Amino acid sequence: MDIYIGRQPIYNNKLDLVGYELLFRNSNNNYADITDANAATSDVIVNACLEIGLNRVVGDRLAYINITRDFIVKHNEFALPKQNIVLEILEDIECDNEVLAGLKELKEKGYTLALDDFILRDNNHSFLQYADIVKLDIRAYNEQSLASAVSELKQHKVKLLAEKIEDKNEFQFCDSLGFEQFQGYFLSKPQIIQGKAIPKSKLNLLKLLASLQNPEVTISEQETIISHDISLSYGLLRYINSVAFGLTKQIQSLRQAVMLLGHQNIRKWVMVLSLGQLSDCPTPLLLTSMIRARMCELIAEELKCKQKDACFTVGLFSALDAIMGKTMEEVASHLPLSEDIISALVERQGEIGNILALSLAWEENTWDENKTPHINQARMQQLYLDAIEFGEQTFSGISRAA
Incomplete structure (x- = not known):
């Protein structure tokens, strides 16, 4: 057995x-x-x-x-x-x-x-x-x-x-x-506070974060976007120079950091660091978001989904309603995200939404192998353990760099 x-x-x-x-x-x-x-x-x-x-x-x-x-x-x-x-x-x-x-x-x-x-x-x-x-x-x-x-x-x-x-x-x-x-x-469930707007500082951070999701953005544009937020720039440099990366030479500029991590990875790490700046967010919720992000990405790879970066984003953003104390519909309405990502976050629709739903089902112990014939339970457990390891290591690195 x-x-x-x-x-x-x-x-x-x-x-x-x-x-x-x-x-x-x-x-x-x-x-x-x-x-x-x-x-x-x-x-x-x-x-x-x-x-x-x-x-x-x-x-x-x-x-x-x-x-x-x-x-x-x-x-x-x-x-x-x-x-x-x-x-x-x-x-x-x-x-x-x-x-x-x-x-x-x-x-x-x-x-x-x-x-x-x-x-x-x-x-x-x-x-x-x-x-x-x-x-x-x-x-x-x-x-x-x-x-x-x-x-x-x-x-x-x-x-x-x-x-x-x-x-x-x-x-x-x-x-x-x-x-x-x-x-x-x-x-993981939002406590909705009616009549209270999302604070401008958080909204600006989320908009900056969402702007990195544009697949057409260049490395130079990424550098410019990140530089608009001083604390985010500082956090990125602190993180990339932490022991988690094991670099022998210190990285001293955003351009060096962006070039070192590459177009896709810089987007991923900036998103993770940005969530960490929502200082009133409970630590476990940030950790959960990171684990979900990696789990969605791993499931996407397993299912040969070509949008694995979008899946990472959806997993990471899946707790924004709980973080912000607003419905997901309201949070998403403020962000310049693609229709596929918004549909996945709000309605669990489309290929990306289905992958998020699979990740959540495993997390909540309601996963059904019969509905996912291409991934058996043993493989799902291995993916989840890998996602936990990623989440724990990433969160630890961010905490040390803070």
Whole structure:
């Protein structure tokens, strides 16, 4: 049986990315078709830690991994780095003496334990003595009952994690209750602020960025466009002279930078750097944009799409609505982009839009191999891991150059 790894982001209340829950995914369906929970747990651990490498999957962040009753009570030896792992006790595990003894042993070995989809009852109260984190599915509560559950759990020395947050309003409510961690794709959805214009500084930056998408623009014109933004020019020179490029001779002018990177690459790096200048954008959203950009580009190469540069652009711009707090239609209306790119961003239409939709489906764990016969799931996972590596390295380089 082929097992693949999905992941869902976990944030703290400052919207810093702190970890991922690693999700079981088999090769034939777009959902977790788990017929043997123990095998699924084992394969996620093996694949994440041995086959793929935990660092490639989560970087230096935490990996939340579900474990079953058998893994707890049979004292399976976890060959896992304790500082990077959170073991999640599934909600259907009964709280009996055998399980409690297994949890006690895991705690003594130094593992961090989380209770998944926890609902406090008389028969599971003893779990809390070993738990470090309690995860609450906010879909199982209304606002009043969630506040009551939080109040009761605060009496114990546990961190609270809110699951299945779908928008920033839910995030803000849970934050006000005292949750410390938050799980879901809510950052990718815009919080629309009606009647508030896009700030001129951001709008100018986006227009400058979009002007580089003209396929007819020359290297000299690229240099001129970039030079119009002093901070962007400075950031580009800082980045290209950083250790990420490993140059032996310092690059001292925009012309040298443009000539060194080339027509296509300079466009790509300036776009990435420009998004980084949107200083009030949460760091995870910038990282997500970079990963999507590379993922769209890789899918385009795989499908022999001739517009792979446009696919990179669409992936990078796909979170502009969330970054700007506006609908994608409104953001796109301000930008001199081609109709193909706008159609892809707004409606997921056309060849480029289809590639963006495939990237998003993989990211959100809704990908269906039957709808993409030219790329199997194993290959999609490899592309995504490569995209993650690109995103992490690029973001790290930009952060050092800032």
